[in-house]
Structure formats: structure tokens, C-alpha cells
Amino acid sequence: MRHHYSRSLVVSNPEITEVRDLSTGEIRTVWDVVGEDYEKALQTRMAMKQSNEASTPLLACPLCSVPVHMVSMSKERRFYLRHETEDGRCPFRTKGGLSEERILAMKYDGARESAAHKRMKDIIAESLRCDPDFSDVEIERVWKGEEANGRRRPDLRAVWKGTLPVAFEVQLSTTFLRVIAARREFYLREGGLLFWVFNRFDMGNARLTQEDVFYNNNRNAFVANEETLLASKTTGKLVLDCIWSEPSISKGVVTWGQYNRQVSFDELTVERDRQRVFLFDADAARQRCMAELRDWPLREDFRVFWAGMRNRYDDASWLALRKRFAERGMSLPRYPSDSDGLVSLLDTLYSAKAGRPVGWGYADLVKVAHHVFDKHKGHLWAFKLMLAAHGRGPKIVAEDTTGKWRANKVKAYLAAWSQGNPEFAPDRRHDSLVSFLFPEIATDLPKRPS
Template sequence: MRRNITVDPLAYANPVQNPEITELLDLASGEILDAIQWISARRYDHLIADRVSIRENLSTDPRFSCALCPVPVYLVSSPEKRFFFRHKSEDGSCPAKTRSVLSREEIQALKYDGQRESEAHKTAKAHIVRSLAADPTNSEIHSERQWRSTRNPSSRRQPDVQAQTVFGRVAFEVQLSTTFLDVVAERRSFYRQEGALLIWVMAGFNPDDRRLTTDDLLFSNNSNILVVDEETAQLSEQESCCYVRCHYRVPDIIDGSLRDCWKNEIVAFRDLTVDPDSQTAWAYDYAGQADLLLQRQEATRLEDEEDLRQRICSFWITRNQQTPETVSRAKIWQDFVFELSAKGVRAPINDRYDRAVTGLMNGVLSAREKTPVGWDFKSLIQVVHRICDGYPEHALALGFALREYECDDLIKAQDKKGKWAKRSQAIRQAILNGDERFVPDPETLPFLKFMFPSIGARVEKFLASGLAKSQF
């Protein structure tokens, strides 16, 4: 027997190595996407949620089609939980062949023991009925009764259990491991159109041994799984209140990365958070808590980076350019280099002689402060000429800095003889002509982007797009 493979929800999804469909057409944007890259760029839990959504909207609002033909596609998995895209239908016209020769019923017959599961199914339904009946807030409790659509009388479903609850009319379906995704999607759509709620219930749950059919329900339900068993049924009868056991993921930030642990608790059914639009019912808001943790982590990261920037700038402005610094001051710079390296930013080791930082910091900080920094000059215009003479690779960054810090009027006022006005035009043309003297040094880009993000972004865009006039 093939052993079930359980994937860490936070791990990135794995595609099959040689899929038949290699490219997708995004039907909203018209963009052609690499199927393998699209799959492998997503966390497993997010991919499963996407898989459910894609399948649910396949007939009415498909997200992707095959790039070789107009047929919509959806995500399926190998037994090893490697993913690929399959045509909704195949008539032989597309060179990509994605459909099995076996029918869904044949696959199910090969994989599962229907009789054994039927007994488990009956037991799970009985637990649900007992739990609902014990709570006087529930009424019209029925097992295996047809639910006719109020919009289309010819459309109907037969949920395992249905009841009138504090959340309105609710259908309960037992999932044991054999429910195909298309069945899940069709039922979700049906009850959403009815303005009702579909709740999937399991007889048990082991987070370390999850089938794909379980993951489809788990990750499309805010990482919550609801279980009704003998213990919860007995508690419901004792307390005259319907109870369910909820298994859910709890996020945390450990060593700078998002991590999960699993918890479970018995909760009152009426205390669940439900949403008929998304067809969800959960006790713990995993998505909200994970987003909050990541937002806090990002805010802390940005605060730490800004603090380091300001400390480096303050150090640079107060350093003595003309005479050797004391040992303690040199140590401060080495500490800055260590902090930058810890953030993945490559920085020069020597703050005095390395042109990658001296000209850059002196030029940009002079523009920011609107007064010379690092050189014993009297005016900003002198700094501008010095950069163009001695550090031409930083002329572009300086030009962006002068614009960023609104120095145009000051430069014009200091350019009394109009020397800079003429020279700036010549430098601009030299840059547009690809003069290598003025091409920014890519090696300094990580440091520039960290210290002065907006200026660094403009220089990076310039380098990426070539010498385009629109960039200068």
C-alpha cells in the first residue's frame, strides 16, 4: 500500500517534473505564465486554497486556460502531492494530454473500501444528529433529506445532515477521505447560491497524516478542521449545547521565520465564525493571526533598517574627512559594516578610501542636507562638480538626489556663471550616449538601495532599462 505523504503547510509546493501543460494563459491579465514556476512559487497551504478556488470557478469564471488551446485548466496532484494542470475536457485536439483513461468512479473503486467507509460514514452522521438535537437552538434536523434549490427547483442536493441553526440553514457533509474536489466545489457553489452554509465535518483528524482531500477542506477553511465524535456528542448532550472539536494551526515567528504548531479544542458550535460567501466556519483565525505577525515583523524590520540608516548618516556627517579618525571611530564603522552584512547588504570595509562609499555618501548627504558633507567646501555646487570630476560613476545618483531633495533652486542660485548649467547638459548627453565614465557601478547598488531606497530604486531602474531618456 502506498504511504500517504503529508506536506508542511508552510513549505513551497512541488510541481511534477515534466507536465503536459507547461504554460498557462491568465484569463484576467492575458499573461502567459510558466506552469512549473507558478506552482513552485506558492506555499503549499496557499496553493491548496488556490486549487479549491480554481476548481470551484472552473465552469463559470475560469482563472487559467491552457496556452496551447482555449480549454480551461485546473490543478491536480500526483499521489506524491506534486502538482500539475489538467484540461477541463479533452477532445484530442491539444497536444497536451492530461486526463486519465480511468473514470472517477473507477479510480475511487481502486483506492477505497466502500463498505467499510459506509459504516464510518453512518456513525459520523449519527454523531452530528445527536449533537444538533441536544441543543434547543437547533431545529428541523434531518438526515439524508433532499435540499431543493429555491432558485431552480430542478437543482437539488442531499446533504448528510441539515438543520436550522443560529447561522440559518446549514448543510453538514461528512468527509472521510473519498470526496473529490469537483464534488466539494459543486456543493460549495450550490449552498452559496442558496444563501446557506455548507460545513464539512470529519470523524477524526491527524495533522501529521493528511490526505489531499483533507487538505482541500483544511486550507480553504482558514486552516481549521471540524470534528464531531463520541466525546463531543456526549458533551453536547450533557450541556444541551452543540459542541465540535476544532483542529487548527497556530502561527508564530521563530528565528525570523513563520512557523506553525497544531492545537485543538472543543468549542460551542454557536461560537464559530462563519461566512456563507466564502463557505467557511472556523474557531481560530489563522490567516488573520499570521498576517498580523508578518505585519509586525515587517514593521520591526523597517524600523531597524531606518534606525541603522540614521546612525550611519549621523556618523558620516560628523566624521572628520581631513584627519585620521580615532580607533574608537573606526570601530564604529566596522560595527556598521557588520550590521549591514547581517541584513544582507554588502558594504565597503574602509569608509575613508573606498570610492564606492566616499563619493556616494558625500554626494547624496550633501544634497539631503543642502550643504557640503565630507569635504571642506563652502557650497553645494562645489560638491556637484567634485562628484562629476572625481566620482563620475555616482553622478547619476547625485542627480536623482538633487531632484529628490529639491535642490534645483539652490544649485541655480550658486551657479552664478552658469558653468554647471552648461556642464550638466553635456553630462546628461554623455550618460544617454552610454559614456562608461558615468555608468553607475552595480557593485555599489545594494549599499545605495539600503541607505537611500528611493534613489537606489531609480538607479536600479535606469540600469535595468538601459540608457533611456525617460529615466534621466
């Protein structure tokens, strides 16, 4: 197997280079386990540690059969594998220096809790007591498990809607992955939900343990502060700041942007069996982007052809496109002009996408809009969706120097849609092709105009 070391997330000289997969018995390399996707690596890291805590390890050292987990370097986000316990019987040496337990003792034992931590607990408790969906709000009450000696003392606990116990844990400083994984496994086993809360969160400057929580919670993180407490008191609900990542495609590459807003707990999706709570479903969005990305070359080739078609129509290129679309189950006409309304529709939508006329002999986008209203009313719905999808509203407003577009024609087509005027009904003949070429409007295109 060839490894792309330039892209690998594995340290340059890992001590353990192979592990045994305990479910299949196969030997896997550390490069295969860690992979090249940072988000997936952190999810694998959490799954390995949580499985070890549950005494159902996923991977073990092939020499000594001791379970292993994934560790990150302190200054660089590269990973290696380490024995869960190291007693000297294995030639692989993966531990050195102080143990986690000793470090935790040095950091926390005998030290008084910080004022910031105490204030965070008070903020969350006050916020929870504002929300009638939460009951039995308690700070640092011991949570006794079903198993002998199984117990935790979360920062806060409460019951959501009378059925789901929720443990709220505040993270202000570094927490070992072992601690995070053990808590996730405990609350999963006990029928509860673990909910991490930060005092601040910035993906551009996040610690590894923050990323462990973030990437294992569907790229959603939650923050409590004085502002969210005020919002909780105002709305009568538990309000937190939610920070999430959202994918988009730019020139054939998936990129992630960070977003945030205040949310109430009842807006969130709760997945107790996966110990996840989120506002934005980043996993689903990523799957949509990957599906869209697979079609990006064909979609882009079509756009390039269409943009240059007026200067030089290349019949061989069109026939090649017809063949490729047929392989995808879509038919294109023998010549673009053979299908009534297709040329005007695609010129309209590509103009909205580009923010300038494409295929039309007009100087600006608002003149295209006037022409579509006057001659191609069936295109108005798709045109409106494309303008909104690409934020062209300000451009149309700036170009509408007479005000006639906004004052007359926008009002006219909105009224016509409201009244069900058939003259303004969307032209549905090319919806499947439009949905493929312009996936950003595919969800709303089949809907009734509004």
C-alpha cells in the first residue's frame, strides 16, 4: 500500500506502525487508521478511546495485544498510536514522562476551583431555571450509575421534558480525551446526555480537546456567557451561542465557513444514542456537497460550453455533452435551440449566477430582468431563486435607477403568483436539467412560487 506522506496526519516516525483490527483480525497500518481527513481522524480518535473505556476495544497492538488509542502531538496536529497500558513487555515504547493521572492531580488536586468556572455554572443554572422544559436543576450532584462504583459528578444536571437527564459539563481548560470519552460512555450507558459548554470558542484558535468535542458533535459547539443568560431571562428558554461549520463548494473544492447565532435548546436536534446535540446538520450538508462535487466537472463543462456558445458553436462538444448527460439519465436536444424555451431559460439563470448578462445583448442584469418579465414570464420563479441564492438583490437595486423594476414589475409578478395567474406559472419543462445545473435552487424549484 502506498502512503501519501505529504498529506498524512501521522507523525513522521511512529513507534507503532501496524495494529490488529479486533473485529476482523486484519492487520491495518497506522496511516490507514489515521487517514488524511482531520475531522474523521478526531472522530476515530474518540471512537477508539470510548470503546476502550467500554472494554470493547477496536484496535490492539499486534505484538502484545494491548488495546491502543490515538494521541496527538502537543504542538502539531499529527497523530500516533499508544498502548492503553505499558508494562514493559512490548518492544514498542509509546509512553514517557508523567502519566495522565499524575498530570490531572498536579493540575486539579488540592487547587481551589476558579471564579470563572463557578460563574459559568451559575450562568447555566440560572438559564436552565428560566426554561420550563427543564426541571430538577442541580449543581454538582452525584450521578450514580447502575454498575458498581459507577458514578460521576457533572458540573450541572437537569431533566429535559421530564424524560431525558442531561449532564452539563463546563470546559474552560484542557481535558484529556480519556476523560471526555469516559464521560460520553457513562452517560450513554445510563440513558443520559452529555452536553459540553464553553466560555468561548473560535475554530481558528481552538485547542485539540475543543476540537475533540466539536468534530464529534456534528461540528457544533455551544457557549454560555452573560449575554446568553440575559437572553434566557428575556425569552424564558435556555439560550446559548451556537458556533457551527457549514460546507460550500468553490471551484470544485469543499470549503468550510464558521457561523454563529444565539439558539434556544428547543431548536436543537438531540441524538442521545450518539451523544450529539446540534443546530446545523453538518454531516448531512457534507454528504450533499460531496454528491454535488461528484457532478461538478460535468456541470462546469456545460457552463463553459454555454458561455462560449455564441462566439463559436462547437457541435462535437455539444454531442459529447449530450452523451455524458444521457449516461446520467438526462436528455439534451439535438441542438440547443430545438427545445422551446431552453436557451432563454439557461441564459437567464447563468446571468443571475454570474451577476451580469450571459447570452443576452444587454448592458446590465436589471435589463435582463425586465426582458424576462416582458417575454419569458415562465422563467421568473427560477430567476428569482437564483438571484436570492447568489445575493444579487443589492446589484439589481443599484442598477434599477428608475425604480420601475421594484415599484412595478416585482409587485406585479408577486401579485400574479398570489392570485394564481396562469400567465406567470413557472415553466416546468426543464426542471430536472435546471436542478442538476443549479443545485443551489434544486430544493425550492419544484415549490409553488411565493
